[in-house]
Amino acid sequence: MTIELKGRIDSNNASQVEERIRGELQGFAGGELTMDAAELAYISSAGLRVLLRLRKQYADMRIINVNSEVYEILDMTGFTEMMPVEKAYRVVSVEGCEEIGRGANGTIYRIDQDNVVKVYNNADALADIQHEREVAKLALILGIPTAISYDVVKVGESYGSVFELLNARSFSKILSTEPEKLDWCVKEYVDMLKRIHSTVVPKGKLPDMKETALMWARFVQDYLPAEAGEKLLRLIEEVPHDDHMIHGDYHTKNLELQNDEVLLIDMDTLAVGHPIFELGSIYNSFQGYSEYDHSVIVRFQGLSFEMGRLFWRRSLAAYLGTSNEKKLREVEDKARIIGYTRMIRRSIRRKGLETEAGRAEIQLWKDELLGLLEKTDTLLFSRNELEVEAVDDNLPTVLGFIEQHLEAADCPLKAQMQISVAAEEIFINIAHYAYKPETGKAIVRVDVEEDPVRVTITFVDKGMPFDPLAMEEPDVSLPAEAREIGGLGVFLARKAMDDVSYQYKDGQNILTLKKNF
Amino acid sequence: MLNIKKTVENEKACFQLEGRLDTITSPELEKELVDSLDNVKELVLDFEALDYLSSAGLRVLLSTQKRMSRQGSMKLVHVNDTIMEIFEVTGFTDILTIE
Numbered sequence: 001m002t003i004e005l006k007g008r009i010d011s012n013n014a015s016q017v018e019e020r021i022r023g024e025l026q027g028f029a030g031g032e033l034t035m036d037a038a039e040l041a042y043i044s045s046a047g048l049r050v051l052l053r054l055r056k057q058y059a060d061m062r063i064i065n066v067n068s069e070v071y072e073i074l075d076m077t078g079f080t081e082m083m084p085v086e087k088a089y090r091v092v093s094v095e096g097c098e099e100i101g102r103g104a105n106g107t108i109y110r111i112d113q114d115n116v117v118k119v120y121n122n123a124d125a126l127a128d129i130q131h132e133r134e135v136a137k138l139a140l141i142l143g144i145p146t147a148i149s150y151d152v153v154k155v156g157e158s159y160g161s162v163f164e165l166l167n168a169r170s171f172s173k174i175l176s177t178e179p180e181k182l183d184w185c186v187k188e189y190v191d192m193l194k195r196i197h198s199t200v201v202p203k204g205k206l207p208d209m210k211e212t213a214l215m216w217a218r219f220v221q222d223y224l225p226a227e228a229g230e231k232l233l234r235l236i237e238e239v240p241h242d243d244h245m246i247h248g249d250y251h252t253k254n255l256e257l258q259n260d261e262v263l264l265i266d267m268d269t270l271a272v273g274h275p276i277f278e279l280g281s282i283y284n285s286f287q288g289y290s291e292y293d294h295s296v297i298v299r300f301q302g303l304s305f306e307m308g309r310l311f312w313r314r315s316l317a318a319y320l321g322t323s324n325e326k327k328l329r330e331v332e333d334k335a336r337i338i339g340y341t342r343m344i345r346r347s348i349r350r351k352g353l354e355t356e357a358g359r360a361e362i363q364l365w366k367d368e369l370l371g372l373l374e375k376t377d378t379l380l381f382s383r384n385e386l387e388v389e390a391v392d393d394n395l396p397t398v399l400g401f402i403e404q405h406l407e408a409a410d411c412p413l414k415a416q417m418q419i420s421v422a423a424e425e426i427f428i429n430i431a432h433y434a435y436k437p438e439t440g441k442a443i444v445r446v447d448v449e450e451d452p453v454r455v456t457i458t459f460v461d462k463g464m465p466f467d468p469l470a471m472e473e474p475d476v477s478l479p480a481e482a483r484e485i486g487g488l489g490v491f492l493a494r495k496a497m498d499d500v501s502y503q504y505k506d507g508q509n510i511l512t513l514k515k516n517f
Numbered sequence: 518m519l520n521i522k523k524t525v526e527n528e529k530a531c532f533q534l535e536g537r538l539d540t541i542t543s544p545e546l547e548k549e550l551v552d553s554l555d556n557v558k559e560l561v562l563d564f565e566a567l568d569y570l571s572s573a574g575l576r577v578l579l580s581t582q583k584r585m586s587r588q589g590s591m592k593l594v595h596v597n598d599t600i601m602e603i604f605e606v607t608g609f610t611d612i613l614t615i616e
Binding site: 393396399413420421424428477479481489491492495496 | 599
């Protein structure tokens with residue numbers, strides 16, 4: 001049963017309103033009672049008491065079409081927690097609006113210069129919208145720059161959430177109109193990806209991507225030879241749990257440049273897990289979905305298949321910190337296993353087996369997947385990034401990690417020691433001073449370039465801004481008695497490296513050591 | 518990881534160092550030195566098996582040198598090229614006696 005609330009309800013008319021409502025309720029046996037507040041302009045505490053009494057009698061009462069002023073009153077007084085209260089939704093049309101993004105659950109349109117709306121595919125999307133808001137808030141708190149929706153609107157039969165996004169351009173748009181910015185786009189794209197992957201998510205806040213991937217694999221298993229299916233499942237099961245964030249749909253339409261700031265959007269697929277799952281989904285965005293039909297990426301990303309391939313490979317190289325073709329191919333193959341598994345399931349569930357083109361596409365992915373399964377024994381790959389608590393005791397772990405990468409790059413022993421000595425100074429500085437009097441995390445990254453060989457070691461911490469390079473250089477010509485203890489470490493690092501630089505960016509101290517050989 | 522082999526005879530002490538002299542291991546060496554140098558007039562540090570030295574190690578060498586200058590002498594032997602370069606860059610070749 002629905003009852004309309006109109007005008008103002010305050011101490012002057014509350015008892016009349018209650019009388020009217022009780023009159024309308026005569027003969028109502030119980031069940032769902034809906035208060036339609038579309039024309040309710042104001043409600044005072046006298047009016048709220050009326051609602052409370054009704055609610056006591058009718059447990060299934062809800063209030064709908066509440067305007068924002070009334071919603072605020074209900075929210076402040078705790079009514080929104082006591083009973084279902086639905087806001088009145090503004091109606092927005094996206095006819096003729098530019099599509100600026102498209103994700104698994106919806107499409108994003110620009111509705112005016114300052115605002116965009118994400119229209120959800122699912123008609124019953126309120127829960128999804130709520131989820132995405134929560135997840136975006138969580139990401140923002142954890143330090144990921146993103147936009148949070150401020151309003152929920154009706155778009156035709158669907159719901160949409162509205163975000164402020166001023167003068168923003170997606171990376172897809174930048175890549176397609178200014179291909180000379182490829183290097184810059186790759187760098188920003190990979191920086192953001194690393195930032196996501198180095199963010200630890202409190203337990204239970206986000207779904208576990210490994211569980212999702214296992215679900216895909218169990219589905220796809222039925223369409224593979226028994227042995228291959230079992231291997232697929234085993235490979236995924238052997239990926240260790242990882243509580244770092246992954247975006248889940250990280251492509252260039254979901255990265256926006258707003259003024260000079262890079263923003264991540266479309267947060268509803270956020271999860272935790274090993275980065276191989278992310279790489280699988282990235283591979284699909286730029287390659288997998290378009291492998292059979294090269295025009296898919298043109299439609300979804302506005303990029304050519306060739307640009308997609310170039311962007312993927314360059315980003316992978318930057319992410320892994322290596323330009324070694326064999327290593328890149330190895331990690332790409334692991335990512336493809338996840339990618340194909342996901343696409344095969346998705347296509348079959350979307351009735352792909354019922355059309356000739358669909359069957360051909362699934363066959364292609366399946367053949368590739370079977371080939372990869374045969375030659376792959378693990379989905380893990382060595383990462384060039386290590387996150388540790390910055391304390392003295394972790395020095396051997398950090399130096400061991402760096403030396404392992406240097407050895408793999410055939411770095412001469414002498415240079416290895418010079419790099420280690422420099423790295424020790426920087427790490428110990430972070431351990432002693434960055435988070436004083438407490439301790440915190442440090443991230444160490446090793447990038448190896450070939451031709452000519454150059455090693456870059458990067459230290460990142462989120463402690464107090466501090467530039468160790470700004471310290472005065474010690475006078476190394478003084479006799480022993482006049483020498484101060486200290487200051488030598490950074491001096492040594494500078495002497496032994498080809499370049500040492502410091503910057504403070506996004507709340508992080510970033511110190512970089514470079515050595516050529 | 519640092520192994521310290523110490524021989525003290527009368528007023529002469531020899532420390533053979535093996536492994537790494539870094540932030541973690543330097544305090545161990547410093548303690549050993551402080552504990553044993555009271556009556557020592559001649560200190561030898563054998564670097565033959567030492568393959569790593571950072572500024573934390575330099576600090577111990579500097580403070581030990583200051584002490585030994587007051588009570589006797591100190592010298593380093595069998596220093597490898599890489600570590601020698603660190604001494605050169607930091608001017609320690611002028612402070613220390615290196616054979």
